[in-house]
Amino acid sequence: MSTAPRWTSTHAGSTPTELHQGALLATALEYANRGWHVFPLIPGSKRPATPRHAAADCDHRDPWCRNGHTGWEQRATTNPDRITRAWTTAPYGIGIACGPSGLLVIDTDTPKPGAALPAVELRGEATSGEGVLIALAEDCGEPDGLPETWTVETPSGGVHRYFTTAHLTESLGNSAGRLGPWIDTRGAGGYVVAPPTVTGAGRYLVGLDTQPEPLPAWLVQRLTTRPATPVGPREPRPVTHHSAYLRSVLSKEAQHVREAAEGGRNHALFIAACCLGELVAGGSLTEAEASGVLLDACAGHIAAGAFTEAEAWQTIRSGFRRGAAKPRTAA
Structure with a gap:
């Protein structure tokens, strides 16, 4: 020292x-x-x-x-x-x-x-x-x-x-x-x-x-190590075993969040959470999978001071609630 x-x-x-x-x-x-x-x-x-x-x-x-x-x-x-x-x-x-x-x-x-x-x-x-x-x-x-x-x-x-x-x-x-x-x-x-x-x-x-x-x-x-997905009546497959379409959706939404410009970062996170929230409500994803992808994607924005980790959680939860109104599934 x-x-x-x-x-x-x-x-x-x-x-x-x-x-x-x-x-x-x-x-x-x-x-x-x-x-x-x-x-x-x-x-x-x-x-x-x-x-x-x-x-x-x-x-x-x-x-x-x-x-x-x-x-x-x-x-x-x-x-x-x-x-x-x-x-x-x-x-x-x-x-x-x-x-x-x-x-x-x-x-x-x-x-x-x-x-x-x-x-x-x-x-x-x-x-x-x-x-x-x-x-x-x-x-x-x-x-x-x-x-x-x-x-x-x-x-x-x-x-x-x-x-x-x-x-x-x-x-x-x-x-x-x-x-x-x-x-x-x-x-x-x-x-x-x-x-x-x-x-x-x-x-x-x-x-x-x-x-x-x-x-x-x-x-x-x-x-x-990612936390294990809780066992429930509709236990989905891990992300690594999802269809190419679903992996593409996760990748694109994460990219939109990562590349969001200053002033639009929180909105981009909310829109991505809405999209993934529809798939969560439809049973194609778990909240743990979707939130993990989104939180990792916005880590750089949190580091830059655009919002705090707690605010990101709140935005993701709000997006999931909005997305739940329009459930959809993916093969």
Whole structure:
């Protein structure tokens, strides 16, 4: 672990803005020294500062994109010279690309006021991501919960727990709701906002300053194995055994959600849930199958702050209810 002091920099000036910019630079360099790949976020935002265009709009004029579109994950770096050049230009927030950094971050959140509480099939009354995670650990035979690891407190009252993945044979991507309500994970293809970044919602703070621990085996199993479909009077076949038509429907609806543009993401999720809700009502899919596909598809939007995991659950449930009015089946 780096012994360099945090929140200090020789580049810092005397004004609050200059001091904050110096702290951002010093901390970005510290993260890089840990081997964590960082990239700049738009000041005051959780969005990447570069590239300034989507992959679909790439004209290859950006020097980074001459040989094909290059996104924030590919631009993330541990190079101190590049980091210094970037953070002396502007008080950029700090994003950490989880995949290249060998990290899996568990993000527990709190429900928004007035939001409906989803049913949690775990022991106890869990009304937040932290509560669900504790109950999940107990159900998995881990009464002591999670090991102490590098932890960040988010402005929304949530918690980011950083775990290393070097011991895994396969990479883990993002997930939304797979571990339970109000719990997301960020891995390959995902990023987290790191301290001391400040957004419109507030400041990200280090909660526990220690070495990140390896991701526990019971969490690896939960993140690599889908829950079994409950047995009922009309037990459908697993998704892998569905017809080509049904697999195509699932793939297309997931694609529509993933590719939804800013401002239309929640609507796209609702429409996709309506479509799959018709098939759920007709017995061709289970809610677990349909919601799993949709939650995975919108994980990137949750990471970008378009909506929370709890809001995504609420939108999917609303779509299922609407779709249930027009049940249909698929061969």
